[in-house]
Amino acid sequence: MERVNHPDAQRPQGAAASAPAIELRAINKSFGPVHANRDIDLSVQKGTVHGIVGENGAGKSTLMSILYGFYTADSGDILVNGKTVSISNSSDALSLGIGMVHQHFMLVDNFTVLENVVLGAEGSALLGRSLSKARSELQRLARDYGLEVSPDTLIEDLSVGQQQRVEILKALYRGADILILDEPTGVLTPAEADHLFRVLATLRNEGKTIILITHKLREIMAITDAVSVMRQGRMVATVPTSETSPEALAELMVGRRVLLRVDKDEARPGDVKLAVENLTVADDAGVIRVKGVSFSVRAGEIVGIAGVAGNGQSELLEAIAGMRRPVAGRVIVNGHEVTTHGEAGAAELRQKGLAHVPEDRLRMGLVTNFEAWENSILGYQDEPRYGGGLALDIGASRREFEGRIAQYDIRPANPRLKTANFSGGNQQKIVLAREMERDPDILIVGQPTRGVDIGAIEFIHNQIVKMRDAGKAILLVSVELDEIRSLSDRILVIFDGEIVGEADPASADEGELGLLMAGVHNKEAAQ
């Protein structure tokens, strides 16, 4: 990610003379016993992109919800353009020129783009006039900011990136001068994220103020002018971006030194534990997604599969994990061929020593309405130690999970909390604890740190390396190239359902891998 150019990069001295766009003074907010925001001070200069970073649960979203009138602060002052204001609901915020792009979009799926944009800001009682006014206004905004969306398309037919554009258009249509974006890139492809950053740069150059909430430090470094760090409900620092580094920010966020690179010894590979031969897999629509792939994973090594999302990784993972029946080919787990007699169920694979951390924990890894301890035995509930017979041994299951909570530092340490109420990182730890503590011979892991905090990422990475050092065979699939490079002992690059290259993480450079992931083969690249 390159730094987006800012023509007025030298402007902050001039801007500081006028009142800040947003100033928060000693904001406090509690939810019952949880003190989500403690004495928060924040000052955001006009015409800048101001980043707010912090781990999940640090209080970023609460703070922004207060600014947007979703919650009311228990105490403290909010100043907009130098004037003290009271914001008790979203319409107050909107009339002050504050717009928000939520992490989960606030769109009506079966409405058109146009209907969503005017909703709540229709102007007149009859729709006809407001819609035609909005149509020409949308054209202007699209032209000015590069936010093209066809106004008559239904939201449900748009890609996630386009839906986000509609959210931004909604805010701009309401005349927002201050735009808050909550984790805007979590759902975007890299290309969509780049486009978003170009749009944000344009908006800033037009004089808009942007507050960007994220936990991706690369984005902070790439686009923001200043950055504030929150930890456990407090604002711990505000610094100009040019005077800080990802390492320094990570330390501020977590409160201790964080290694952004994984520290690991040389791998000592043993016997082949997992072998995949000419595996061909189709997706639900019958389209062939994995085309005759062969590779093997040895005990004591991590094999990383790199690739742009949607190149067959999901189908490959599902086929190996016994969730999807391959069209052709063989999967050999621990010396047992598991594909010859048709569908090898996930349960059977587990007995053969294969554990699976699925790439989408919410869809495949957890039942979010269950209490955490229930999820911690899911898939293993028939084992004798949990009762085995008709009734579950609830006491034993909970006691075991309490041990894991300590071991994996799962927070909050409450086995009876609903899984949905844990943060992404802690949910992932619940899944990892469940799969790793079975002591499997083979671990396949998909997107282990998607939507996970920096502190938890470090923990999860170390845990994976520990498994490797204990002589387990690990297959890692991730779309985060950094993660693949820092964890893997060997890298396989997948493109359009084929393994197009193998690389040594120590020697491979990012450019070479990028070309492979984009489908440019070794030979062509060499020419």
Added chain:
Amino acid sequence: MTYVDLILVLDSTVRLATPLIFACLAGLYSERAGIVDIGLEGKLLGAAFGAAVVAAITGSAWAGLFAGVGVSLCMSAIHGFASINLRGNQIISGVALNFLAAGLATFLGQSWFGRGGNTPQLPSGARIPTITLPFANEVQDVPYIGYFYYELISGHSILSYIAFLIVPITAFVLFRTRFGLRLRAVGENPKALDTAGISVTLLRYQALAITGILVGIGGAYLSIAQSAGFTNNMSAGRGYIALAALIFAKWRPWPALATCLLFGFLDALQFRLQGVALPGIGQVPTQAIQALPYVLTIILLAGFIGRAVAPKAAGTPYVKER
């Protein structure tokens, strides 16, 4: 079946469909706003009772109509309080209202009038008048067209004409006005509305008020227009039929009208076919024909009209995060 028979069946179709149209459109407003209203049945019954009582006491049909609407509005308010403010289960609230209406109407009717729960027979002055359209009597002897005009188009209760008028009005409100846009939005994704600075609570109460008024008119129609007084359980499942019609119509006004007319027609046919032996089949039990609307709904929903997708937020109380 002769032409006259056909016109007569269609004529009673209109009469039987009128309360269905009111109840169905009433349900449309509340469900489009995200509130499931299984209590339509109870509101029909409550309104019918209230209207008949007041009409009997005052001798005024209009006072009766107001009373009916008032009862139904109160019931809507209770449903709203339970499902919007208290975030209760909407089905349970609706079912409770149904029981309440059925029990209370019989109990109050018996203690006030002592006629086994029925209200006294209303004189014609205390009933909602019918309208004879201009020239209806003059042209009734003109073959086909004249008779069609006289028997089918003219001579219905004012409320029937209102029912038919509400359909285009509803379609307009729903798809062409700001209120309609917000109403549809609040039933699909209330959060989108809340973050746009619009009160979800207020909008849902507004929708429930419209529901109360419409189903109240429908109930009053039963007791003081179609009949001359309240009889026990006189709504007879029409509230449920209206809900079936709403699903069948996929929550859209014009199809709702068509469906209500279809169900009204089946009802009219059933009266007509009582005791009539059909060629090749013989005498069809009344119950079989009475079951037709329900059977039809199941069959058509299962395979013919495709999936009926309810407003996404229907049935779920709106709670801000945390």
